[in-house]
Amino acid sequence: xxxxxxMNNVSKDFLQGDNVINxxxxxxxxxxxGELIAIVGPSGSGKSTFLTILGGLQKPTTGxxxxxxxxxxxxxxxxxxxxxxxxxxxxxxxSNLIPFLTVRxxxxxxxxxxxxxxxxxxxxxxxxxxxxxxLANKYPNxxxxxxxxxxxxxxxxxxxxxxxxxDEPTASLDTKxxxxxxxxxxxxxxEQNKATIMVTHDERMLEFCDRVYxxxxxxLSERK
Amino acid sequence: xxxxxxxxxYTKAKFALIIAxxxxxxxxxxxxxxxxxxxxxxxxxxxxxxxxxxxxxxVESNDSMMMSYLSQADFDDVNTDxxxxxxxxxxxxxxxxxxxxxxxxxxxxxxxxxxDSFLMPNEVKNLTLSGNKVVVDEELQKExxxxxxxxxxxGSDATYEIIGFSSKTTYQTAPVVYxxxxxxxxxxxxxxxxxxxxxxxxxQGSTSSLPTKLLTYTTEDYIATLPGYSAQVLTFSxxxxxxxxxxxxxxxxxxxxxxxxxxxxFGVMKAxxxxxxxxxxxxxxxxxxxxxxxxxxxxxxxIITGIFLGDVIPFAINYLFYxxxxxxxxxxxxxxxxxxVRAVLKIDPLRAIGG
Numbered sequence: 035x036x037x038x039x040x041m042n043n044v045s046k047d048f049l050q051g052d053n054v055i056n057x058x059x060x061x062x063x064x065x066x067x068g069e070l071i072a073i074v075g076p077s078g079s080g081k082s083t084f085l086t087i088l089g090g091l092q093k094p095t096t097g098x099x100x101x102x103x104x105x106x107x108x109x110x111x112x113x114x115x116x117x118x119x120x121x122x123x124x125x126x127x128x129s130n131l132i133p134f135l136t137v138r139x140x141x142x143x144x145x146x147x148x149x150x151x152x153x154x155x156x157x158x159x160x161x162x163x164x165x166x167x168x169l170a171n172k173y174p175n176x177x178x179x180x181x182x183x184x185x186x187x188x189x190x191x192x193x194x195x196x197x198x199x200x201d202e203p204t205a206s207l208d209t210k211x212x213x214x215x216x217x218x219x220x221x222x223x224x225e226q227n228k229a230t231i232m233v234t235h236d237e238r239m240l241e242f243c244d245r246v247y248x249x250x251x252x253x254l255s256e257r258k
Numbered sequence: 259x260x261x262x263x264x265x266x267x268y269t270k271a272k273f274a275l276i277i278a279x280x281x282x283x284x285x286x287x288x289x290x291x292x293x294x295x296x297x298x299x300x301x302x303x304x305x306x307x308x309x310x311x312x313x314x315x316x317v318e319s320n321d322s323m324m325m326s327y328l329s330q331a332d333f334d335d336v337n338t339d340x341x342x343x344x345x346x347x348x349x350x351x352x353x354x355x356x357x358x359x360x361x362x363x364x365x366x367x368x369x370x371x372x373x374d375s376f377l378m379p380n381e382v383k384n385l386t387l388s389g390n391k392v393v394v395d396e397e398l399q400k401e402x403x404x405x406x407x408x409x410x411x412x413g414s415d416a417t418y419e420i421i422g423f424s425s426k427t428t429y430q431t432a433p434v435v436y437x438x439x440x441x442x443x444x445x446x447x448x449x450x451x452x453x454x455x456x457x458x459x460x461x462q463g464s465t466s467s468l469p470t471k472l473l474t475y476t477t478e479d480y481i482a483t484l485p486g487y488s489a490q491v492l493t494f495s496x497x498x499x500x501x502x503x504x505x506x507x508x509x510x511x512x513x514x515x516x517x518x519x520x521x522x523x524f525g526v527m528k529a530x531x532x533x534x535x536x537x538x539x540x541x542x543x544x545x546x547x548x549x550x551x552x553x554x555x556x557x558x559x560x561i562i563t564g565i566f567l568g569d570v571i572p573f574a575i576n577y578l579f580y581x582x583x584x585x586x587x588x589x590x591x592x593x594x595x596x597x598x599v600r601a602v603l604k605i606d607p608l609r610a611i612g613g
Contacts, residue, residue, distance in 0.1 A: 092608060115531045118529070119532060122531065134267075135268075
């Protein structure tokens with residue numbers, strides 16, 4: 035199986051006053067295609083640091099992040115942001131939808147930025163699969179929490195990225211809706227050969243994940 | 259563009275408010291400009307009409323043509339490669355002898371005494387000024403005078419007959435009455451032993467030599483000496499410049515507040531890899547669209563006002579001024595938007611991913 039994203043000997047130190055805080059100890063991590071990986075851990079344990087370094091939002095103190103086998107963490111900020119736009123999909127806790135765009139326009143925005151053609155068939159296809167085809171012309175504030183997360187998934191999948199980062203995608207959802215969302219995420223990950231890395235502290239969701247990592251005090255370890 | 263216009267459409271009410279502010283201020287600015295230009299023109303129309311290169315009066319007159327006394331000898335001493343003409347200038351108050359109330363019919367005017375020269379307005383070139391036959395500015399037509407009518411003048415028994423109307427011939431906001439120089443001299447100095455004096459020499463071309471008692475002005479310099487002219491132009495332009503700066507700040511602050519409100523959204527967008535350039539670009543495009551809509555409405559209102567009030571107030575449209583002001587609006591608005599662009603650049607995408 036192909037490795038889509040990996041961390042080689044990555045660590046992250048922060049300077050807080052005169053103290054050096056070792057937020058992420060030396061970490062090695064690989065995500066293969068078709069995998070849904072969960073990252074769990076108490077708050078303040080380094081989950082966000084892990085995810086933001088993996089996503090190129092901050093630089094590791096040591097080590098490298100490779101995306102599709104190519105160096106990623108060492109690129110210029112502009113380059114990284116271009117790669118994020120094309121190769122990575124984000125599903126965020128607070129729903130990453132833009133309030134003044136309709137559900138369909140959330141997808142189209144990618145094409146406008148990229149100056150590429152709108153993939154109408156792919157949008158229809160995606161919306162059908164995610165059961166949001168009736169919501170295409172609604173604005174985010176007209177949607178329920180579960181619907182919003184499904185739209186966020188559609189948005190993360192629309193530009194066909196290699197890797198998807200999901201930061202607490204089930205927060206603020208009831209159990210049934212949370213299950214639906216994670217199941218959907220697992221299914222799309224498999225079908226489209228993505229690697230999905232989901233940060234969560236919702237233990238109920240772990241049964242759908244292929245692997246579970248625990249992060250405590252900056253140390254990442256796989257739960258067997 | 260996509261983000262900018264979609265947001266404008268979605269939050270119409272919010273943006274309508276700021277457009278309303280721009281409309282009001284731009285309306286005020288365009289209106290003031292037209293008023294200022296109209297007023298300034300009514301000071302200088304008659305002077306501009308000469309298309310003169312130089313205007314000569316005596317040093318003693320202290321910039322006041324009415325206090326300048328020139329003789330035929332002075333005229334002969336002025337050497338020019340172009341043409342020169344004598345001008346007699348003096349204010350007068352005219353009245354309509356047929357009116358039931360003579361006092362109500364009084365109008366301030368300027369008497370221009372001219373010979374057969376380029377000082378005669380083009381539109382009445384075919385008429386000959388002699389005796390009491392005069393050409394008057396079209397303002398008097400609005401007051402009810404017609405060709406063939408006569409008017410009297412305060413402080414004299416003379417009456418004058420209108421033989422034609424000239425257009426855009428006002429001097430210091432008062433209509434001009436063109437008459438022959440000898441008629442003017444009789445009005446100015448009386449009919450007994452009338453001296454052959456006049457007020458100024460108007461030159462098209464350039465002068466090579468000039469007696470020391472005479473002073474030459476360019477048209478522009480001469481206009482600046484007209485009482486109140488510079489002060490009035492300065493007052494208006496100060497108001498206009500400050501209004502444009504104020505609208506830039508209002509707009510800048512408004513857009514800045516909106517940008518700050520959207521910090522978390524922009525953070526998420528940046529995390530997703532949307533570039534600073536695209537986000538900042540849509541902020542600027544939004545600013546431009548707001549300014550554009552605002553000033554178009556402001557301009558339309560100004561033009562409508564001009565149509566309805568043009569006869570009552572000295573309202574004159576100058577497209578060059580409009581273009582300059584419009585450009586200034588955009589320039590300053592861009593400056594205002596820069597605060598927001600700076601704010602966008604500073605947003606850290608890290609904030610998008612909660613701890």
